[in-house]
Amino acid sequence: MQKLLLLGDEAIAQGAVDAGISGVYAYPGTPSTEITEYIQGLKQAKEDNIRSFWSANEKTAMESAIGMSYAGKRALVCMKHVGLNVAADAFINSAITGANGGLVVLSADDPSMHSSQNEQDSRFYGKFAQIPTLEPSNQQEAYNMTRYGFELSEKYGVPVMLRITTRLAHSRAGVERTKPKAQNKMRLPSDPKQYILLPAIARKQYNSLLGKQIAFEQDSFESGNNLYIDGTDKSKGIIACGIAYNYLIENFENQKVPYPVVKISQYPVPRELINKLCESVSEVFVLEDGYPIIEELLRGMLNKGKKVRGRLDGTVPRAGELNPKIVAQALGLEFSEGFDIPEVLTGRPPKLCDGCSHTDSFLALNEALKTYSKGRVFSDIGCYTLSALKPLEAINSCVDMGASITMAIGASDAGLIPSVAAIGDSTFTHSGITGLLDAVNNNSPITILIMDNSTTGMTGGQKSSALGKVDDIVKGVGVSEKHIRVIKPLRRTHEENVKVFEEELKYEGVSVIIARRECIQTMARRMKEIARLKREKEQVNS
Amino acid sequence: MKKDIILSGVGGQGILTIAATIGTASLMEGLQLKQAEVHGMSQRGGDVQSHLRLSSEPIASDLIPEGKADMIISVEPLESLRYFNMLNTKTGWLVTSMNPFNNIADYPPLESVLNEIWKLPRYVTIDAEQVAKDQGSIKAANIVVLGAASLFLELKYESLQKAIEQMFAKKGKDMVTLNLKALKAGREYAEKKT
Numbered sequence: 255m256q257k258l259l260l261l262g263d264e265a266i267a268q269g270a271v272d273a274g275i276s277g278v279y280a281y282p283g284t285p286s287t288e289i290t291e292y293i294q295g296l297k298q299a300k301e302d303n304i305r306s307f308w309s310a311n312e313k314t315a316m317e318s319a320i321g322m323s324y325a326g327k328r329a330l331v332c333m334k335h336v337g338l339n340v341a342a343d344a345f346i347n348s349a350i351t352g353a354n355g356g357l358v359v360l361s362a363d364d365p366s367m368h369s370s371q372n373e374q375d376s377r378f379y380g381k382f383a384q385i386p387t388l389e390p391s392n393q394q395e396a397y398n399m400t401r402y403g404f405e406l407s408e409k410y411g412v413p414v415m416l417r418i419t420t421r422l423a424h425s426r427a428g429v430e431r432t433k434p435k436a437q438n439k440m441r442l443p444s445d446p447k448q449y450i451l452l453p454a455i456a457r458k459q460y461n462s463l464l465g466k467q468i469a470f471e472q473d474s475f476e477s478g479n480n481l482y483i484d485g486t487d488k489s490k491g492i493i494a495c496g497i498a499y500n501y502l503i504e505n506f507e508n509q510k511v512p513y514p515v516v517k518i519s520q521y522p523v524p525r526e527l528i529n530k531l532c533e534s535v536s537e538v539f540v541l542e543d544g545y546p547i548i549e550e551l552l553r554g555m556l557n558k559g560k561k562v563r564g565r566l567d568g569t570v571p572r573a574g575e576l577n578p579k580i581v582a583q584a585l586g587l588e589f590s591e592g593f594d595i596p597e598v599l600t601g602r603p604p605k606l607c608d609g610c611s612h613t614d615s616f617l618a619l620n621e622a623l624k625t626y627s628k629g630r631v632f633s634d635i636g637c638y639t640l641s642a643l644k645p646l647e648a649i650n651s652c653v654d655m656g657a658s659i660t661m662a663i664g665a666s667d668a669g670l671i672p673s674v675a676a677i678g679d680s681t682f683t684h685s686g687i688t689g690l691l692d693a694v695n696n697n698s699p700i701t702i703l704i705m706d707n708s709t710t711g712m713t714g715g716q717k718s719s720a721l722g723k724v725d726d727i728v729k730g731v732g733v734s735e736k737h738i739r740v741i742k743p744l745r746r747t748h749e750e751n752v753k754v755f756e757e758e759l760k761y762e763g764v765s766v767i768i769a770r771r772e773c774i775q776t777m778a779r780r781m782k783e784i785a786r787l788k789r790e791k792e793q794v795n796s
Numbered sequence: 797m798k799k800d801i802i803l804s805g806v807g808g809q810g811i812l813t814i815a816a817t818i819g820t821a822s823l824m825e826g827l828q829l830k831q832a833e834v835h836g837m838s839q840r841g842g843d844v845q846s847h848l849r850l851s852s853e854p855i856a857s858d859l860i861p862e863g864k865a866d867m868i869i870s871v872e873p874l875e876s877l878r879y880f881n882m883l884n885t886k887t888g889w890l891v892t893s894m895n896p897f898n899n900i901a902d903y904p905p906l907e908s909v910l911n912e913i914w915k916l917p918r919y920v921t922i923d924a925e926q927v928a929k930d931q932g933s934i935k936a937a938n939i940v941v942l943g944a945a946s947l948f949l950e951l952k953y954e955s956l957q958k959a960i961e962q963m964f965a966k967k968g969k970d971m972v973t974l975n976l977k978a979l980k981a982g983r984e985y986a987e988k989k990t
C-alpha cells in the first residue's frame with residue numbers, strides 16, 4: 255500500500271481504523287485531539303459506520319468504550335494525560351473487569367507542559383492498572399503498535415494502554431499501512447458475571463489479572479517491541495524508552511550506537527533484557543521522555559547496585575522534554591551549538607484573539623468587582639484562562655477542569671463572599687454541572703459566569719456538548735430563574751453587562767450569568783464552510 | 797541529500813502551509829521527511845515553529861539538534877531571532893520576511909531586530925508583503941518567503957510548483973495562479989540579492 259504522510263496522532267487513528275474498531279470515544283485535549291478528528295474526517299470510517307463524535311468528558315468516553323468492548327467490538331478511547339485522571343475510576347476498574355472486544359486506551363502526555371498544567375507520566379497509570387502499555391518511538395510504530403494493542407487486548411482479555419508524548423503526536427512522517435481487518439461481530443462475554451464487580455466477583459477477576467502478569471512480561475520479551483541491540487563498547491549501557499531512542503541514535507554517525515542499548519516500547523519491561531544489559535556494562539544510562547520510572551526501579555531505594563544514571567542523579571534534567579542535545583550532554587558526547595540568541599528578543603505569549611467574547615465578559619466582570627477586595631475569581635480551563643495575563647488579569651485560579659464552581663463554593667463557605675466562578679460552555683458540561691448542583695444544594699453565595707462561546711475553543715473549536723443546552727441545564731439543576739441572566743458580551747453592551755454583574759454579585763445565593771457570543775474563530779470557519787458548500791452547489795448547477 | 801529546516805512565525809501566519817508545500821515537493825522527489833509541528837495553546841497569537849527534516853536516508857529524531865539547522869525560514873523577523881541557536885554557524889542560511897507582526901506591547905524597534913539578522917554571515921531579508929501585493933494579494937506573503945528560500949532548498953523548482961498546484965487546487969484557480977506568481981517573485985528576489 256502507498257505510504258501516507260501522517261502525524262503520530264493520525265497514524266494511531268489510521269491504525270485503529272485498520273484494526274477494525276467500531277468506535278472511538280474521546281474528549282478533546284492537546285496533544286490527543288487530532289486522533290479523533292482524523293477518524294471524524296475519514297471516508298473509510300464513515301463508510302464503515304465507525305462512531306466518532308465527542309463525548310462530554312474522558313470518563314464518559316472511557317465508560318462508553320468499556321461498553322463497546324463488553325459487546326464484543328473493538329473500541330479506542332483517547333485523551334490527554336490529565337484526562338486520564340478524570341477517567342481513572344473507570345480505567346482502573348476496566349482492568350479488573352477485563353476486556354471482551356479489544357480495548358485500547360490512548361493517553362497523550364505533555365512533557366515540558368507545552369499546553370498543560372502538569373507533565374504526569376501515563377506509564378504510571380499503566381503500571382497502576384497492571385495492564386500492558388505500549389510506547390511507540392515513531393509514526394510507523396504508532397500505526398503498528400495500535401494494531402498490535404488490539405491483538406494484545408483480545409489475546410489476554412484486558413485493556414491495553416498506548417502512551418505517546420506531544421512530540422510524536424504532532425510530528426509527521428511516512429507511514430505504511432497493512433491490510434485492514436473487518437470489524438468484530440457483536441458477541442457478549444462468555445462469563446455473564448465478568449463485568450459485575452461485586453466484591454466476590456471482583457476478587458476473582460483481580461486474581462485472574464494478577465495471574466496474567468507473567469504472560470504480559472513474556473509478551474514484552476517476545477513481541478519484538480523491545481530490543482537488545484548489542485554494542486562493542488561496554489563502558490556504558492543505555493535503556494531508551496519510546497521516542498528517547500530517536501534522540502539517542504540521532505547523536506551517532508549512521509545512527510550506530512557503540513554501546514549496548516535496550517530499546518523499550520512495551521511494558522511491563524522484560525527483566526531478562528535489563529539483566530543482560532546490566533551484567534555486561536559498567537554503568538547504565540536511562541533515557542525516558544517523562545518521569546524516571548525505569549530508572550527508579552533500577553536504582554531501588556538504597557541505590558547500592560549497578561551505577562544508574564538519569565534524571566535522579568542530575569545526568570538528565572529532572573523535568574521537561576528530552577531532545578538530542580540533552581541526550582548528548584548526558585552521555586558526554588560532543589554537541590553543536592548555533593548562534594547566540596540576540597538580547598533584543600522578547601517573548602510572545604499566547605493571548606485572546608482580537609474581538610474575542612471572553613475579553614468583553616471579563617472587562618465587565620472586572621469593573622463590577624472594583625468595589626470588592628481582590629482575589630475572588632475562580633477560573634476554569636479554556637481560552638478564557640488567558641485572561642490571567644495582562645491586560646485583563648481577571649482571574650485567580652486554574653486547577654483542573656470543573657474546579658471553578660466547586661472552589662467558589664469552598665471559598666464562600668470560608669467567608670469569601672461573594673466568590674465568583676468563571677467557566678466555559680464545554681468545561682461546564684465536562685464537569686461543571688455536578689458542581690453547580692452542589693452549589694444549589696448548599697445555597698452558596700456565588701456568582702457563576704458561564705462563557706458560552708458555543709465551541710471548545712482552546713483545543714481548536716470542536717463541537718461542544720453544551721451547544722444549545724446551557725440554559726436548560728442550569729434551570730434543570732435548580733438555579734432560580736430570577737438569577738439566571740443571559741448577556742451578550744460586546745463593547746457596546748458593556749454598561750448593561752456591568753449592571754447585571756453588580757446586581758448578581760449582591761445576591762447571596764447562586765446566580766448564573768450566561769455570556770453568549772460565538773467564538774470568532776469558530777464563526778469564521780463556519781462561514782468558510784457555508785461558502786464552500788455554496789460554491790460546490792453552484793458548480794453542480796452550472 | 798539532507799536538509800534540516802526551522803520554520804518560524806506567529807500562530808495563523810501560514811508556516812504550516814510552507815511546511816506542507818516543501819513536504820509535498822520532497823515526497824515527489826522520493827525523499828524521506830519528518831516534520832514536528834506546534835498545535836494547541838501557542839496557536840493563539842503566540843510564537844509557533846516547526847522542525848522540518850528532509851533526507852535521502854532514514855531520519856531519527858523529530859527534532860533538529862541545536863546548531864544543526866541548514867536553514868531558518870521565517871515569516872516574521874522577530875520570530876527568526878528565537879531560533880538563532882538552532883542554525884548551523886558554518887553553513888546555515890536565514891531567510892525571513894521583514895514585515896513585523898506586532899501583537900505585543902514590547903515589540904523592539906524593527907531596526908534593532910533587522911540589525912541582528914544582518915550580522916549573520918548568510919541571510920535573505922525580504923519585504924514579503926509588498927512583493928506579494930505586487931503579485932495580487934498580501935495573502936501570499938508566506939509563499940513569497942518560500943520562493944526566496946527555494947534557492948537554498950536543493951529541491952527542483954518544478955516540484956515546488958507542482959506542490960503548490962496540488963495544495964491550492966481546492967481553493968480555486970485564482971489562488972493557484974497567485975501563489976505560483978508569489979513563489980517566482982520570491983525566488984527572483986533571492987537570486988538578485990545573493
Ligand SMILES: Cc1ncc(C[n+]2csc(CCOP(=O)(O)OP(=O)(O)O)c2C)c(N)n1
Pocket residue numbers: 281282283284312334336337338340635636637638655677678679680681682707709710711712713718773
Ligand atoms: C481533563 C482535561 N481534559 C481536557 C483538557 C484540554 N482542554 C483544555 S481547555 C478545554 C476546553 C475548553 O472549552 P471551553 O470551556 O468551552 O472554553 P473555550 O476554550 O471555548 O473558551 C480542553 C478540552 C484539559 N485541560 N483537562
